[in-house]
Amino acid sequence: MQNVRARMVFNVWIALTIVVALVAVAPAQTRARNTVPEKYKWNPADIYVDDGAWRAAKEELAARLPELARYDDRLGSAASTLADALDARQLMEQQLSRLFTYVNLLNDQDTRQPRYQGMRQEAVQLRADLASTAAFIEPEILTLDPAQLGEFIETEPRLETYRHYLDDLVRRGEHTRSDSEERLLAAVGPLASAPRSIFEVFTGSDFPYPVVTLSDGSSVRLTQAAYTELRARSIRVDRETVMSAFFEAHAAFGSTLGTLMSANVQEDLFEARARGYDSNLELALDAANIPVEVYTRLIEGVNRHLPEFHRYLELRRRMMGVEELHYYDLYAPLVPSVELTYTPEQAIELVRTAVAPLGEEYQAVVQRSFDERWADWFPTDGKRSGAYSAGGAYDVHPFVLLNFAGGYDDVSTVAHELGHAMHSYLSNRALPFAAARYPIFVAEVASTFNESLLIDHVLKSVDDPDVRLSILGNYLENIKGTLFRQAQFAEFELAMHQLAERGEPITGDALASMYLEITRKYYGHEEGVSVVDDYIAHEWSYVPHFYRDFYVYQYATSFTAAEALAQPVKAGDAEATARYLEFLSSGGADYPIELLREAGVDMTTDEPLDLAIREMVRVMDEMERLLDEGAAGGG
Ligand SMILES: [Zn+2]
Numbered sequence: 001m002q003n004v005r006a007r008m009v010f011n012v013w014i015a016l017t018i019v020v021a022l023v024a025v026a027p028a029q030t031r032a033r034n035t036v037p038e039k040y041k042w043n044p045a046d047i048y049v050d051d052g053a054w055r056a057a058k059e060e061l062a063a064r065l066p067e068l069a070r071y072d073d074r075l076g077s078a079a080s081t082l083a084d085a086l087d088a089r090q091l092m093e094q095q096l097s098r099l100f101t102y103v104n105l106l107n108d109q110d111t112r113q114p115r116y117q118g119m120r121q122e123a124v125q126l127r128a129d130l131a132s133t134a135a136f137i138e139p140e141i142l143t144l145d146p147a148q149l150g151e152f153i154e155t156e157p158r159l160e161t162y163r164h165y166l167d168d169l170v171r172r173g174e175h176t177r178s179d180s181e182e183r184l185l186a187a188v189g190p191l192a193s194a195p196r197s198i199f200e201v202f203t204g205s206d207f208p209y210p211v212v213t214l215s216d217g218s219s220v221r222l223t224q225a226a227y228t229e230l231r232a233r234s235i236r237v238d239r240e241t242v243m244s245a246f247f248e249a250h251a252a253f254g255s256t257l258g259t260l261m262s263a264n265v266q267e268d269l270f271e272a273r274a275r276g277y278d279s280n281l282e283l284a285l286d287a288a289n290i291p292v293e294v295y296t297r298l299i300e301g302v303n304r305h306l307p308e309f310h311r312y313l314e315l316r317r318r319m320m321g322v323e324e325l326h327y328y329d330l331y332a333p334l335v336p337s338v339e340l341t342y343t344p345e346q347a348i349e350l351v352r353t354a355v356a357p358l359g360e361e362y363q364a365v366v367q368r369s370f371d372e373r374w375a376d377w378f379p380t381d382g383k384r385s386g387a388y389s390a391g392g393a394y395d396v397h398p399f400v401l402l403n404f405a406g407g408y409d410d411v412s413t414v415a416h417e418l419g420h421a422m423h424s425y426l427s428n429r430a431l432p433f434a435a436a437r438y439p440i441f442v443a444e445v446a447s448t449f450n451e452s453l454l455i456d457h458v459l460k461s462v463d464d465p466d467v468r469l470s471i472l473g474n475y476l477e478n479i480k481g482t483l484f485r486q487a488q489f490a491e492f493e494l495a496m497h498q499l500a501e502r503g504e505p506i507t508g509d510a511l512a513s514m515y516l517e518i519t520r521k522y523y524g525h526e527e528g529v530s531v532v533d534d535y536i537a538h539e540w541s542y543v544p545h546f547y548r549d550f551y552v553y554q555y556a557t558s559f560t561a562a563e564a565l566a567q568p569v570k571a572g573d574a575e576a577t578a579r580y581l582e583f584l585s586s587g588g589a590d591y592p593i594e595l596l597r598e599a600g601v602d603m604t605t606d607e608p609l610d611l612a613i614r615e616m617v618r619v620m621d622e623m624e625r626l627l628d629e630g631a632a633g634g635g
Pocket of ligand 1: 416420444447
């Protein structure tokens with residue numbers, strides 16, 4: 001679901017659509033939609049009773065766009081005029097978001113229907129029209145005298161809603177250029193996304209994915225989806241075949257993929273310099289007012305904790321019973337003997353009980369999500385894969401897409417997505433639309449937090465050593481994929497951009513050797529902790545996230561923030577719990593670092609990372625003890 005998640009960055013209208021799946025989900029068994037009982041299907045009619053109602057709402061909104069234009073050149077005339085203009089725009093954006101949510105749900109539940117693709121195109125066009133009608137607002141506000149703007153906010157209560165928005169606008173104004181320069185920069189916009197588009201088209205349809213023969217004699221074409229599924233195969237020789245073939249195939253296009261990445265980085269450099277930033281990193285982080293140190297400190301901190309990561313790798317080697325752990329062993333199942341299965345009803349009950357520390361109201365809404373059909377549970381023919389929560393129907397309720405297959409992972413996904421859904425639910429209820437949308441930096445906190453509560457709850461009731469081992473192993477896999485792998489990506493990404501900033505060429509070869517060096521450091525290749533084979537050098541070139549500059553580190557920071565916030569809540573600290581619930585109701589009312597600070601975690605320090613590592617060590621202690629006592633483990 002990388003494409004959907006990535007789209008959020010550029011598409012403010014679905015900013016409330018958060019997608020899980022750092023680890024791609026294996027394709028689940030689908031069935032015909034009409035064979036699934038209604039209670040397991042979401043109900044888009046809560047948004048519009050039918051397509052006709054959607055169309056009427058769309059036409060009404062389109063007809064009202066010209067109303068905005070009447071504020072052009074008048075925003076500084078009175079505080080009430082500014083408030084009128086911002087209110088009018090907010091209401092239109094809110095309705096547009098509702099229109100989008102409806103078509104997205106219908107499109108995602110069966111992506112084969114051209115009808116909803118067409119309606120989505122109409123919504124996209126309407127969004128462009130609204131954006132262009134409202135384009136005068138921000139530049140005009142920036143021409144106001146800051147003292148006057150401050151006075152407006154103090155005298156007009158309706159502007160309180162926009163206090164943070166206006167503050168942010170003025171803050172970013174420092175890097176806003178003259179009218180003619182801004183027009184030029186805007187005109188360059190479509191060119192900026194060219195490298196990403198070319199990458200997506202190339203790897204999505206034209207790339208010659210290799211065909212390999214597996215140990216059972218079957219032949220498979222290693223598309224991205226097939227690769228993700230097969231690298232987790234329990235047969236070792238197949239894993240090696242699959243991984244080496246996949247990356248060798250990418251190596252054959254190293255020059256092309258390197259040149260594409262170079263263009264992507266150069267585009268960033270162009271914008272950073274045009275806007276007066278010291279680096280590409282500063283440009284990217286400034287959008288959410290994140291200090292550069294949050295990024296660099298994460299990388300330094302994770303490097304400091306590589307010994308604990310190596311201990312995890314050694315534990316994996318031991319559990320798999322192999323002499324030498326290779327990179328191609330990293331996705332193999334850790335505890336294959338345990339299979340836990342759940343129905344949706346059991347999953348909801350488990351999640352509802354797990355979130356008890358957050359109070360009865362939170363629990364009641366979790367139950368409502370099931371009783372009132374907010375979620376679409378099962379994989380059906382043509383349905384989008386993965387999982388997400390969509391909070392864009394502001395005055396309706398959040399919707400959740402699942403592809404529930406009944407495993408523990410699936411229950412964890414339910415907890416995760418309901419975390420996003422609750423964040424939307426509580427923020428939408430507490431705040432006006434414009435302030436309710438939460439920034440990406442904090443989004444994954446609400447979801448990861450619930451996974452943490454779930455694992456804690458499940459462990460309390462499980463005595464069977466093998467099942468415990470399986471659940472603890474699941475936690476470790478999660479920390480590996482979310483914290484260490486994303487920090488490794490973040491370190492590579494920063495080094496790559498710095499190469500360009502120093503004026504050195506970015507080529508496929510340069511990137512491959514840089515990637516191999518960083519990966520070998522993380523995986524303890526030199527120390528004999530694991531073996532990172534040469535072809536792993538080309539792994540960088542298949543990761544689509546590197547075209548969303550400086551994005552992935554947020555998975556790591558969200559994880560550590562969530563762990564830090566969850567710990568006192570699990571321990572029954574009422575004040576911490578109240579602060580966390582307040583955070584869930586704060587949407588995007590402040591800068592992400594401030595929102596988290598008020599919730600009780602300071603992301604500008606090493607503390608959240610150190611705490612997450614302590615938790616990881618505790619888990620490894622228990623797993624090693626269980627293994628010493630003879631629990632299965634072995635693959
Ligand atoms: Zn998520």
